[in-house]
Amino acid sequence: MKKVLCAICAMFLVAISIPLIVEAASPHGKLATTWGQIKGEGRRVPAAPAISTINEVILLDMMDAANVGLDGQGADYRVATAEYITSGDSGEIGNTVIANDVGNKRLAFSDFVPFDARRTWSGPAGTITYAIDTTGDAVPFAGGLTQPQTDAAIVRATNSWDNLNCSNLPLVRTPFAGDIGVIVGEALVADIQHAGWRDLEFSGGTIGATFSFAFCDPCVPTPVFTDINNNGLFDTAFREIYYDPFVGFFGPPRVWADDGVTNIDVETVALHEIGHGLSQAHFGKVFFDKKGNLKFAPKAVMNAVYAGPQQTLLGTDNGGHCGNWAQWPNN
Numbered sequence: 001m002k003k004v005l006c007a008i009c010a011m012f013l014v015a016i017s018i019p020l021i022v023e024a025a026s027p028h029g030k031l032a033t034t035w036g037q038i039k040g041e042g043r044r045v046p047a048a049p050a051i052s053t054i055n056e057v058i059l060l061d062m063m064d065a066a067n068v069g070l071d072g073q074g075a076d077y078r079v080a081t082a083e084y085i086t087s088g089d090s091g092e093i094g095n096t097v098i099a100n101d102v103g104n105k106r107l108a109f110s111d112f113v114p115f116d117a118r119r120t121w122s123g124p125a126g127t128i129t130y131a132i133d134t135t136g137d138a139v140p141f142a143g144g145l146t147q148p149q150t151d152a153a154i155v156r157a158t159n160s161w162d163n164l165n166c167s168n169l170p171l172v173r174t175p176f177a178g179d180i181g182v183i184v185g186e187a188l189v190a191d192i193q194h195a196g197w198r199d200l201e202f203s204g205g206t207i208g209a210t211f212s213f214a215f216c217d218p219c220v221p222t223p224v225f226t227d228i229n230n231n232g233l234f235d236t237a238f239r240e241i242y243y244d245p246f247v248g249f250f251g252p253p254r255v256w257a258d259d260g261v262t263n264i265d266v267e268t269v270a271l272h273e274i275g276h277g278l279s280q281a282h283f284g285k286v287f288f289d290k291k292g293n294l295k296f297a298p299k300a301v302m303n304a305v306y307a308g309p310q311q312t313l314l315g316t317d318n319g320g321h322c323g324n325w326a327q328w329p330n331n
């Protein structure tokens with residue numbers, strides 16, 4: 001909770017520093033235009049910008065702050081992208097955002113390199129490790145779930161990916177009792193990290209996000225991300241998953257469930273986020289029809305919007321996973 005309160009402070013800073021963020025974000029043409037007009041009119045408060053824009057400004061600020069911290073530590077990785085998923089009843093659609101200070105934006109997306117010696121938190125060659133925060137962060141503020149229950153739901157979701165026949169990918173848990181979460185200055189112990197429900201507060205309809213960190217060389221003043229296996233993708237260092245604590249932005253505590261019926265279902269969201277952890281992007285067209293009903297083409301766990309419990313992987317989810325991992329670690 002302490003850190004969520006700190007997040008409040010950080011968000012006030014976001015509000016104050018929005019014009020600066022906007023100028024830094026000039027490659028995001030839409031953002032720059034919107035805020036530039038506001039600035040030109042001398043107004044402090046925008047006239048109802050799209051909620052997704054606010055979601056993304058806040059995500060970008062989290063990423064910038066994390067990267068400033070990593071600069072100070074002399075780390076050889078930086079957060080490069082964040083992918084967020086929204087709840088279907090929010091009327092918003094999730095997206096991917098790219099950190100402001102990513103120098104070589106052309107290679108926006110990243111993937112793990114087999115046998116990458118830089119991933120010292122990874123398992124023996126060919127193993128992808130994961131870790132789940134078991135501190136108080138593992139307990140959502142509402143819904144009554146306990147740490148063992150959220151832990152079990154995340155493990156079930158992990159096993160759904162691990163059990164796909166097309167890949168021989170061992171997903172191995174790293175036991176760790178401390179507070180996990182590099183974005184908030186906590187531990188790095190695995191390739192895929194579940195940081196919990198109490199580290200970051202997302203805005204709008206965002207219910208979860210996965211941050212992708214990639215290796216850089218050099219890392220200062222602007223990170224140049226590496227591609228040591230020349231596959232056209234940044235080399236993933238690790239990925240972190242955060243679950244949203246409050247509806248909207250510090251609204252009522254968000255209710256999380258694990259019965260496979262009640263929203264918001266932990267296993268379903270974990271399944272989606274672990275998909276990102278395993279390098280899958282969002283898939284499928286998602287839109288609202290004229291009556292405001294959510295539509296998918298096709299329906300997939302990797303759709304950018306949560307539409308209720310879906311604890312099994314669907315066709316395109318399997319296809320995407322097999323495309324990424326069938327040859328691992330020989331690719």
Ligand SMILES: [Ca+2]
Pocket residue numbers: 133137179180181186194195196199
């Ligand atoms: Ca944590």
Ligand SMILES: [Ca+2]
Pocket residue numbers: 201202203204206244245246247248249250
């Ligand atoms: Ca929220």
Ligand SMILES: [Ca+2]
Pocket residue numbers: 111113226227228229230231232233234235
């Ligand atoms: Ca690469």
Ligand SMILES: [Zn+2]
Pocket residue numbers: 083084085094272273276282303304
């Ligand atoms: Zn997503």
